[in-house]
Amino acid sequence: MPHTVIEVSRSTLKRLPLYLHVLEDLHRQKQEYISCTALALKFDFGSIQVRKDLEVTGAEGTAKIGFRISDLIRNIKTFLGWHNVQDAFLVGAGNLGKALLGYRDFDLYGLNIVAVFDKDPAKIGTRIFDKEVMPVEKMPGLAARMHVNIGIVAVSAIAAQEVVNVMVASGIRAVWNFAPAPLEIPQGIILENARLTQSLAVLSNKLKCLLEEETKESVPCPM
Amino acid sequence: MPHTVIEVSRSTLKRLPLYLHVLEDLHRQKQEYISCTALALKFDFGSIQVRKDLEVTGAEGTAKIGFRISDLIRNIKTFLGWHNVQDAFLVGAGNLGKALLGYRDFDLYGLNIVAVFDKDPAKIGTRIFDKEVMPVEKMPGLAARMHVNIGIVAVSAIAAQEVVNVMVASGIRAVWNFAPAPLEIPQGIILENARLTQSLAVLSNKLKCLLEEETKESVPCPM
DNA sequence: TAGATTGTTAATCGATTAACAATC
DNA sequence: TAGATTGTTAATCGATTAACAATC
Numbered sequence: 001m002p003h004t005v006i007e008v009s010r011s012t013l014k015r016l017p018l019y020l021h022v023l024e025d026l027h028r029q030k031q032e033y034i035s036c037t038a039l040a041l042k043f044d045f046g047s048i049q050v051r052k053d054l055e056v057t058g059a060e061g062t063a064k065i066g067f068r069i070s071d072l073i074r075n076i077k078t079f080l081g082w083h084n085v086q087d088a089f090l091v092g093a094g095n096l097g098k099a100l101l102g103y104r105d106f107d108l109y110g111l112n113i114v115a116v117f118d119k120d121p122a123k124i125g126t127r128i129f130d131k132e133v134m135p136v137e138k139m140p141g142l143a144a145r146m147h148v149n150i151g152i153v154a155v156s157a158i159a160a161q162e163v164v165n166v167m168v169a170s171g172i173r174a175v176w177n178f179a180p181a182p183l184e185i186p187q188g189i190i191l192e193n194a195r196l197t198q199s200l201a202v203l204s205n206k207l208k209c210l211l212e213e214e215t216k217e218s219v220p221c222p223m
Numbered sequence: 224m225p226h227t228v229i230e231v232s233r234s235t236l237k238r239l240p241l242y243l244h245v246l247e248d249l250h251r252q253k254q255e256y257i258s259c260t261a262l263a264l265k266f267d268f269g270s271i272q273v274r275k276d277l278e279v280t281g282a283e284g285t286a287k288i289g290f291r292i293s294d295l296i297r298n299i300k301t302f303l304g305w306h307n308v309q310d311a312f313l314v315g316a317g318n319l320g321k322a323l324l325g326y327r328d329f330d331l332y333g334l335n336i337v338a339v340f341d342k343d344p345a346k347i348g349t350r351i352f353d354k355e356v357m358p359v360e361k362m363p364g365l366a367a368r369m370h371v372n373i374g375i376v377a378v379s380a381i382a383a384q385e386v387v388n389v390m391v392a393s394g395i396r397a398v399w400n401f402a403p404a405p406l407e408i409p410q411g412i413i414l415e416n417a418r419l420t421q422s423l424a425v426l427s428n429k430l431k432c433l434l435e436e437e438t439k440e441s442v443p444c445p446m
Numbered sequence: 447t448a449g450a451t452t453g454t455t456a457a458t459c460g461a462t463t464a465a466c467a468a469t470c
Numbered sequence: 471t472a473g474a475t476t477g478t479t480a481a482t483c484g485a486t487t488a489a490c491a492a493t494c
Contacts, residue, residue: 009461013428017420021380021403035475042405048463051476063469063475080424081431095325102318105403109420110427149430157244174430176423180244180328182265190433192426196417197240197332200399201303203415204333205236207372207397208304210413232485258451271487274452286451286493451493458487469476 012053013080017109018043019053020076027069035066082110087146089172091163092154093118093126093133096178100154101129111150115142119159136166143170150174157181235276236303240332241266242276243299250292258289305333310369312395314386315377316341316349316356319401323377324352334373338365342382359389366393373397380404 022042026034036054040047054067057075061067077083090097090113100106101113117136118124124135134142142148151167153160153175160179167175174190177183185191245265249257259277263270277290280298284290300306313320313336323329324336340359341347347358357365365371374390376383376398383402390398397413400406408414 008428010425011461013425014421017403017418017424018405021420022405025404037475046463047475049461052462055477061476063477064473065470066475079428081427081434084431086427086430095322099318099322103419109423111423149434150426173433174426176426180240181248182241182245190426190429192422192429194419194422195240196326197244198237199415199417200332200334201240202233202236203373203397203399203413204304204309205231205302206413206415207309208307210396211304211372234485260451269487270451272485275486278453284452286453287449288494289451449494453492454490456487456489459485461482461484463480463482465478465480467476467478470474 008056012056015043015045015049015053016057016076016080019050020073023069023073023076027073031069033066034069034072035061038066077110080110082108085110085112086150087112087114087148088150088152088176089113089115089117089139089143089148089167090152090154091117091136091139091167092152092159092178093120093123093128094154097154098128100152100178101131113152114146114148119155136163139166140170143167143172148172150176153177153179153183155179231279235279238266238268238272238276239280239299239303242273243296246292246296246299250296255292256289257292257295258284261289300333303333305331308333308335309373310335310337310371311373311375311399312336312338312340312362312366312371312390313375313377314340314359314362314390315375315382315401316343316346316351317377320377321351323375323401324354336375337369337371342378359386362389363393366390366395371395373399376400376402376406378402 019039022039036047036051040050054072057079059067059072059075085107088111090100093116097116101116106113116128116131116133117139118133119136123133126133149172151172151174153163155163157179160177160181161183164175164183164185168186168189175183175185175192177191177193180195180197183191242262245262246257259270259274263273277295280302282290282295282298308330311334313323316339320339324339329336339351339354339356340362341356342359346356349356372395374395374397376386378386380402383400383404384406387398387406387408391409391412398406398408398415400414400416403418403420406414
C-alpha cells in the first residue's frame with residue numbers, strides 16, 4: 001500500500017494545539033464525546049474548518065455523536081509528534097531562557113529541555129530550575145553524545161546567528177528561534193520562528209485602527 | 224478626499240516587523256537605500272511579496288535605486304502604530320512575566336509596560352525590574368486613571384479567563400494573551416494570542432516528518 | 447541608451463467555506 | 471423515523487505569484 005503524502009497547511013498545524021488544549025480540558029472534566037459544532041463554539045471559526053483540521057490527523061467520528069475525546073487527543077498528539085518527547089538544548093540563560101525552562105508543560109508538547117548553555121562566564125556554572133548552565137563550547141560534544149535534535153535560541157538578535165551556526169555544526173536538526181532576527185540556515189535544517197513582535201504587530205495595528213476610528217470618526221476597521 | 228479602507232492581511236501584518244528588524248540593522252550600518260530584491264534575499268519569500276507588503280504602508284521607492292531605508296522604517300512603524308507608544312498592564316509576575324518585563328526593546332515596538340499585577344500575596348509588594356507588583360484588585364482604578372489600553376496576560380491557562388474579565392471591566396481595549404487557553408472576550412475588544420505551542424506544533428510536525436523520512440525510507444516531507 | 451527596479455494589473459494557487467449525501 | 475452530525479466533493483474567496491508597462 002503506497003504511503004500517500006499528507007499535505008498539511010501551516011494554518012491547520014497551528015490550529016491543532018488549540019483544539020488539544022480544549023480537549024484536554026474537557027477530558028479532565030470527564031467528558032467523553034464532542035462534536036465539531038460544539039468544539040468550534042470555543043473559537044472564532046466554523047465547524048467545517050474544525051472537521052477538516054481533525055481529518056488530517058486521521059480522527060474518525062460517528063454521526064450524531066461526534067468524536068471520542070480521548071481518541072482525538074491521541075490522534076493530534078501523534079500527528080504533531082508530541083508522543084515521542086524530543087530532547088532539546090536551550091541557548092541563552094537570560095530572562096526568556098529562564099521562562100522557557102520554568103515552563104513545566106513542555107513535556108506534554110513533546111519537548112524536554114535537557115541542557116542550558118550561555119556565553120556569559122558569570123552565568124556558567126549557576127543552576128536554573130535544577131539545570132546547570134554550561135559554556136556554549138560544550139554543545140557540539142554533548143549534542144552528538146545525547147542525540148539531541150532540537151535547539152532553542154533564546155539570545156539577543158546580534159548573537160543569534162552565531163548560536164545557530166554552532167547548533168547546526170553540532171548536528172541539531174530543528175531550530176526554534178526566539179530572537180528577533182532573520183537566521184540563515186542550510187537546506188534540510190528546520191527553522192521555526194516564535195517571534196513575539198509578529199504577534200504584537202497584529203495587535204498594535206488593530207488597536208491603532210480602533211483608536212483612530214473613535215477620534216477621527218473615520219471608516220470602520222476591518223475586524 | 225474620501226479616506227479609503229486599507230485592507231491588510233494578517234500575513235502582511237506579520238511580515239512587516241521582519242522587514243523592520245532588517246531595515247533597522249541596515250540603518251545602523253549607515254546604508255541608505257535598498258531594493259525589494261535585496262531585502263527579499265534575507266527571507267524565504269520573493270521580492271514581489273516584499274514590494275506588495277511595503278505598498279500597504281504607503282512607502283514609495285524610486286526605480287533603479289529602491290527605497291530610502293529611513294523612510295521605510297518610518298512608514299512601517301507608523302502603519303503598525305509603533306510611533307505612538309502605548310502603555311500596557313502586565314498580569315502575572317511568574318517567569319514569563321519577568322521575561323516580558325526584562326525585554327528592553329518593547330518601547331521600540333510601541334509598547335510600554337507601566338504596571339505589573341499578580342494574585343499571589345507572596346509576590347505583591349516585591350519589585351521586578353524596578354516595577355512594584357500590585358494586587359489585581361487595583362487594576363480597574365489604575366486603568367481608568369492612567370488610560371491604559373493594552374493588557375498582557377502572562378498567567379496560567381486556568382487563571383487567564385478571570386484575568387481577562389477584570390481587564391475588560393477595567394476598560395482595557397486590547398488583550399495580548401500568552402496563556403494556552405481560548406479566551407472569551409466581548410465584541411469590540413481586540414484579542415491577540417501569542418501562543419508558543421502553535422509555533423512549537425509546526426516545528427514538531429516538521430521534525431517528526433524529517434525523522435520518519437530517514438528511518439522508514441518513506442516519502443519526502445513537503446517542506 | 448540600456449537595464450534594473452518600481453508600481454499595477456492579471457493569473458494562479460491554496461485555503462476556507464458551502465453543499466450534500468451517507469450514517470447513526 | 472427524524473434529525474443531527476460525519477465525510478467528501480464542489481464553489482468561493484483571498485493571498486501569492488506572475489506579467490508588464492512606466493520610470494529613473
